[in-house]
Amino acid sequence: MKPVKYIRVFEGKSNNAHLIEFDNGKQYIVKFLKENQKRVLINEWIGYCIARYMQLPVPPSRIVEIPHSFLKEMNHTDNIIYTPQQFASLYIPDCKNGHELTNPNVVNTENLAGIILLDYWLHNTDRTRKNILYKEIAPNEQQLFIIDQADLFGSSNWTTQDLLTLSQRLLKSYTHELLSGFIEEEEQFYRNIQVIKAIPSLLLKEILDFAPVEWGLTAEEKENLLHILEFRRESVLTGNIKKFIREKYLPFKNNKE
Helix, strand or coil, X not given: CCXXXXXXXXXXXXXXXXXXXXXXXXXXXXXXXXXCECCHHHHHHXXXXXXXXXXXXXXXXXXXXXXHHHHHHCCCCCCECCCCEEEEEECCCCEEECCCCCCCCECCHHHHHHHHHHHHHCCCCCCCHHHEEEXXXXXXXXXXXXXXXXXXXXXXXXXXXXXXXXXXXXXXCHHHHHHHCCCCCCHHHHHHHHHHHCCCHHHHHHHHHHCCHHHCCCHHHHHHHHHHHHHHHHHCHHHHHHHHHHHHHHHHHHHHC
């Protein structure tokens, strides 16, 4: 799959989401390694692979190759650290984000507890209304998608020391509260905890090993990431979610009713 046309950059805090058309006739949002975002590609890759395994609503994504010569056609390429391979997510047109559509009728509510669980497990500090998308699939019916896993483990520029000191407190995310308002049964949280705990450690290792070498993840960092993933799902996740249910989900649900 090769890029054939640069379309535009999505304006944002990082200007690192570029819409590019490929020779398969589809458009993808492509992210690059940047000086102040050296973990952005590995974060996106880890978040995507685990979300897909959990059958969460993420756009189909893949590792692509953007030739260095193609950068000349792009905007906002300052501070890009060029690597042969980048991370690309299929562009889903005609969506509205959580700011643009404030009263959606979400049809895939069975996925929402899993999204919150994923964010707590991977310590995603940037689940905002801008990175949940609503795609209208029928009159007054929307399918929800999540995008942008760039700030897993607290940052798109984390260090090994950061991994060892990740917070175990509740995340500050009003979006999580909004999502929880669609969750009909508390049991959905616990079912997703079991899904996460059943993910084989070998699969997590393979996800890390498949990341291109040029993305800069060392063998030691892979080992530390695997340790953190296993520690958080076994020793942190259940306590976090019980607290979330008690302090966020149940009060929000009761007020809504």
